[in-house]
Amino acid sequence: MKKWVKKLFVGLGILLVIILLANFGLNIWLKTQLPNYIKNNTDYKVSYKSLEVDLLSGNILATKISVNNKNPQNNNVIGLQGTIDTLKISRFGIYDALFNKQISSSDLLLSKPNLNVILAKPVDDKTGKKRNPVKFENIRINDGNVSVFRHTKQKFLSVQDLDLYVENLQLTEESVEDKLPVVFDAYDIKGKNFFIRPDDVYALKIDAIRTSDGQMTVDNFQLVPVLDFEQFKKYYPKKNKLFQFAIKKMEFKDLVLKKNKLSLSNASFYEPNLLMYTTDVVPVRVKKPSDFELDLENIKMSNATIQVMKPDGNKLLYAKNLNVDVNQLRFDKETREELIPVGYKNFQISGRDVLFSNHQDFTIGNISLNPKKGELRNISVVPNGSAPEKTSMNLLTDYIRFTINKWDFTDKKMNLDVNEVLMSRVKGKITAGTGKTVNRKKQNFNGIQFPIIIRKVVLQNSDIIYSKNNQPLSFQDLNATVNDIQLINKKDNSGIEAKISKYAVSTKNFGYKAKFYNMTARFLKLDQNTINVTAFAMKPLVSRAQFIKMIPVESDLYDITANQITANGTWDLFSDQKLIRASNVTIRNADANIFRSKIPEDDPKEKPLYSRMLRSIKIPMVVNNLNLKDSKLVYEEDTPESAGPGKLTFSNFNMNVKNLNSAKIKGNPTRVDIKINCSFMNLAPLSVNWNFDVADQGDRFAISGRTTNLPATGINPFIRPYLHVTATGTIQEMLFNFRGNPKGLDGKFNLKHKDLKVTILDKENKDKKGFLTVVANLLVKSDSGKLPEDVDVEDVERDPTKSFFNLFWKGIEQGLKKTLIGINIDKAKKTVDKTAAAVKNVKQDVKEMKASAKEVGQAIKKNPETEKVKENDKEKKGFLKGVFRKKEKSETE
Template sequence: MKKTLKVTGIVVGSILLLILIVNIGFTLWLKYQLPDYIKNKTPYAITYKTLNVEILSGSISADDILIKSKNPNDKKVLAIDGFVDGLNVSRLGIIDLIKNKKINTNSIRLTNPRLKIRLAQKKTKDSVKEPMPFFIRNIDITKGNIDVINPDDLKAFSAKNLNLEIKNLSLNDNPNELPFALDSYKITAKDFFAKISDVYTINSSDVKTNNGQLEINDFELKSILDFKDWEKSFTKQKSLFSIKSKKISFNDLVFDKAKLNLKNAQFINPEFVIQNRDAKIIKPKNTKKNGIDLNFANIDIKNGTLSMLKSNGEKSLSLAKFDANVKEFLMDDETSKNKLPFKFKDYKIVGNTFFYDSGKYYNLSLSSFNMSSQSIDLMNFKMIPKMSRAEFVRTIPMEDDQFNISANRIQLSGVDWTFEKELDLHLKSAKLHNVDANIFRSKIPKDNPKEKLLYSKVLRNIKFPLVVDNLSLINSKLVYEEDKPDNNGPGKVFFTNFNLNVKNLNSNKKKGTNTKVPIVINCNFMGVSPMKVNWNFDTSDLRDNFTIGGYINDLPANDINPFIKPYMNITATGTITSLDYNFKGNNDIMNGKFKITHKDLKVALIDKDTKEKKKFLSGVANLFVKKDSQKFPESVDIYVERNKERSFFNFYWKGIEDGLKKTLLIIKI
């Protein structure tokens, strides 16, 4: 037994002695031969004050290291010029480095590095060699001043007074994921700059971490190219971005190879600018999802501005000031399958002075808005034509409406929407206050032969589930003007103190929804006469049946002259004390009852060509005008066939017109 222990002790002692001799020998080799090796075998001239190597622990340390490239003009080789006060490498696999040419170390620490680095040119395919495997788990840089430039002498990275600590770093070769992952980091730096792609750079006056929070001051993301050059060089990209922010901060930033998580991101005074190309981007089919999952617990934007520009630099959208908050934003493999490739739990956006260029004919604007996942509140909405009426008529290829619409306030409440396979929108209430809508149509352009659908079919053709429980227009004004080329002047009808209520507005796409749509209107016709309308249809009715009825009281006949003169070549005086009607129809015909009572009513017939009063025929007509309406039947039957190239309201007016003709005159003159 004693002999065995003695032999074992001798063997172990011999091994330890051998390791010690090798360690001393390798240290002596490094001390006396490494300078010659560096001088003859590397592209760098390196000097140092001290160098210590421990084979057992794999530790290397050196002080006062001076490094210079032997041939700084050779852009095929990485160029380094600078000084490092101290270098410490721990647990370096020295045998692995010598035998397998693989760098595998636990940590590297650089003290006060002052380095200028020029990256090497990319190698051609024929000359590319497999890069040396490189594994460094922990990095520590103290008081660094580092500048990195590309082979074209453009800056790639720079930082002053850089202090960086990275724990458990791992690199990743998957191009669809983050290039690295790490457990934790700490950083402070001044005048930080980095080129992050072939298009974008970021810079900041100050970067620091404090108790797990990263703060970036005077942040800027911008393009290194102007828009014209970017548009030519990056044809598959739709938009060019720039972001400035006085301060950006966030907590618990986690880099995983396939995930980027953070909490409580905050942007202070950010300026977002997006410039879009005009040409559409054709997306390749069967594109793979980007492998990075984004999970942001809370995002805050304070006092931000937003501008979207056309390719010529003109604004297509702008927001002078806004605050925003988004909670639990998530974009991952599951959400990427939906039409909206992300989801969130809640959001709120408050903004002022919104502008949107909606195309060739209109601009939209808001003075302010307040939006959340449950409600939307818009103030001073305006939809303003870009052209005068004359310019609009000259521009349109065929007959169309020009709108000029404003609303003091638009309130949407009880908003419930999803956007997975398709949009699904449900509103409990929509209120539009003090709407002022002017609709103008000229009959000078040629007719538009396209069929005008009834509203039940318009709603039914919406491709997604839409339900609005209650829609109201409150204390509004509607004006419709139609300009005819026969010099009779524009036909004009308007409604003041207009109040409308619609229930169950729906697209007939959701099971269990009441598809019957009742509409009630109370207003003043032509600004003076009380008017009420009851209108009903059912979006599930494929024949598009509807009913519409109502009354107008105490209407001065002069007030309907702007409306009946262009269409009937008649003017009237006196008073229409009541006008009642009750129609029903479908996409083909409309019929029903029409009744009018009046007092001291007289008519004048107008010559269609000369626009002068036909005195004789007017006199004859007034012999047959029902001056005392009580002597005639209470109502007349109307019947009209629908011109499907005209709107529902044209169809509706034709019924009123038929009733007026049959009640104002006994015979057709």
């Protein structure tokens, strides 16, 4: 053997002997001197029954250990207090213990430990460096009782009868808000009476935890507030939520706690119960969001109960028997920035007796939801009286069902594409609020990806009443289908508007009750191209006498029915760009009665002409043809002087209106032509042609017409109450042709009549005034002969507070006067009145003269010279008689 080899073996042998001697000596030293060394060079006092150390491997085995802090008030190091039956350390870091004052080991076994651990301060006050004097890669605890306290001596964690195996355990209070206080890579745990207090508001309690093959079971989990709600509001005025949470049993596997992340899989929660109190406080926005992450592979909740309480103690949300199944639920840096801060692959939610309450209570008997569809059954909405100024609903619904094509969140925006929404048997009433409209701020819809698409909405077999200002609008057997709805953000961010492609609505027994009217229809059907209404009626709710007492100024009272109303065309009444373009609108068999009383005061408001009224319509509108067929129109007017209302009747009424428009569609003609053919007073045909241009700012118009063979008795129902006159004879032909504007009208008028006679009545329209009738008929020309020449109707001034038809009647009236009907009656009246007055004056003068003559005669008889004056007296009497005759004749003429 070579010398260097021999020397090598000798050296190794000597080294081995030295190591063995050192190890033997170290064990003797450790047994006798280590407690004093630990006491003198560390922050702890340690005692033990036995201690064995392997210098080469760093393994330590000790029994019956007792450990305490030398200075319990020093919170810069971890505090340890208690006993350990057996301690086994593998690969103990002797160098770190001697020179860095740090206890480290790859493996730690604690058998029957009974320890109190006080966590060190997160940061050393002097150096600013973080301290972690105890570090174990793996730890095993058998039958332990452990309590962990914060550096403030507040209990942080405790457990009894703990059997634990943890790989790479890290126990620290460092940055608790952003990192978990206890993290590890793998675990096996069993224990009971767990307690954790993560902050000053909540405490977490668990009756028992056990694991088997990676499956963990937790019994009676409780998150309870350590303050009552009143104390919470007092000590935390900036927080707006207080939680209370209990779970009867939890099961999950593959729990991983790592830094700021908690992950597990196949989690099941049995009978969870969440109670949350809310306040009116607006929460302070956190400048730095939490870095906490949650990753749950599969999560299930069975028979859950959720309660959210309003600040006043009433329920905001309540649900029981909830069952939730979520796949791949996660909360991380990506999801927390989205509108809904959690991500998922799939979910299924079901439950019953769900209550949501704001200013009304929403109750859902059963609910079922998943990302693709949902169904709600036995729904009721009831006002709770907390906000009467808001719109409220009192409804019952059998079910609401919907299906979804797409619902996700990308780039902090929600994308929603709904395939179909079905609502069945909605019954009840919607009442508009009474509060004043508040100027709303522009809304922010940055979290929504527009457009929101709803491809189909169906409402079936519903009875709904909508009421505003005690004026109900009712629908029976309402069915509606709306297709291709696009909800888009308005350009000014004032809200959301809807674009609707197709819709169809039908209802029976439609009704609308206004202040004075009840409007009904036996059947109504409409879509974007057609409207069909049958048995329409607009009936007064009050009598004429009541109506007159209720209105402050004169107004019309309508009584209208129509067998059928139809329309064809296209119209958009839902978006901001509203449009009406109808090719045909037809009203059949209408019966309209219009009553106006002149007893109330005149309405001082200006009455615009029809062209201006159409021009004031804000939306583009055009009706190519409006037809009124086989109808009847009756106009009645009553004045304080009239004995009963005057009446005009237009039967067999047919009207065609071409190009009825609002002058807001570019390129579309704006002239409106109206043709009317009817029977006037059920006696004579009447035709009218009327036109105006809606775009004409001067509001010029033209109206002409003709009636023939009208018995004069036909106009008696109208002229008798006002003029106290009746007429007989025939109006063989009447023609008029007027042109006008808002100031008045001019034109031509012609009248051909035969055997025209009038009868003048007293103010009660009962007794005939014979003398005045004779005088009037002497002045009226009974026959016009052949058609006379036109007379000019000139300078007919319009009262701007009166309607167009008031101006038109003034034109007819002037024409009648100029054709010697109305004007001669007036002359006759005036002449008779003057004659009566003159006769009365003459009679008075004669009476006075006779008295004077009698006095003169008596004086003569008494005079002695009577005989001398007799002759002169005769001459005087003759002279006086002549004077009387001349005066009487003159007055009579």
